Amino acid sequence: MLGGLSALIAGEVGGIVRRNVTVLALYLLAFLLVAAAVGYGLNALHIVLTFHYGAIAASLWIGGGLLVAALICVIAAAVVKNRRQPVPKLAMAAAAAPAAARLVGSGKIGWKAGIVGGVVMLGLILGRQLAKGDDADEA
Template sequence: MLGGIGAFIAGEISGAVRRNVTVAVLMGLGVLLMLCAGGYLVAAVHTALALRYGSVEASLVVAGGLFVTGLMAIAIGFYVKNRPRPARPMAATALVAAPLAAKLIGAGLTSKKGWRLALVGGVVVLGALLGRQFFTGDDSGDGEA
């Protein structure tokens, strides 16, 4: 029985990994194409400015615009990094662990081996709840200066 469960879990994991890899590759390709389009946009802006103001002035305007855009991206990154994270509710972990606990307790009522399985399942669920409680919080109090 455990071999069947293991094969089922392995099949589910491999399907999820394959799907996630496909999504990541497609998103990476999309980002690469958008970066190329952004490069062509910058080149087009440079060409338009060069026709109107000259080559040196166009290069200075494009370089200044890219510099300001980079500074804004860095500032937004620092803002997002330093923003406090909301606490995760304990009820979410309990709701995720409840079906597993119910299945293990149901299996535990039928045999001696099942009682051991239910006990191990209870320990796993309790460990998940306690681990989530201990390891959720912001990183502001870890002693970094």
């Protein structure tokens, strides 16, 4: 029984890893295409600005615009970095585990009830993870 369960879990993990690698490869390809498009766009802008202001002024305008864009990105990164992180639910459950173990060990709650509770919690966690995966595929 455990062999079949471990094979099922290994198959699910393998599928998830394959899908994530495919998605990341497509994102990388999209990034490269966007970078090429931005390069061509900047070249066209340089040509247009050269006709109006001259080559040196056009290069300075484009360099200044890129500097302003970089500063905006740095400020946005600093804001995102300094935001408070939400406390993961799994960490809260792990923090509550010693108290639950003491209750089960003290005899106030029988060991059978502890096992049933653990199985129920495992089912809830796996059910939520599987439901999240199904919702992401449909969207």
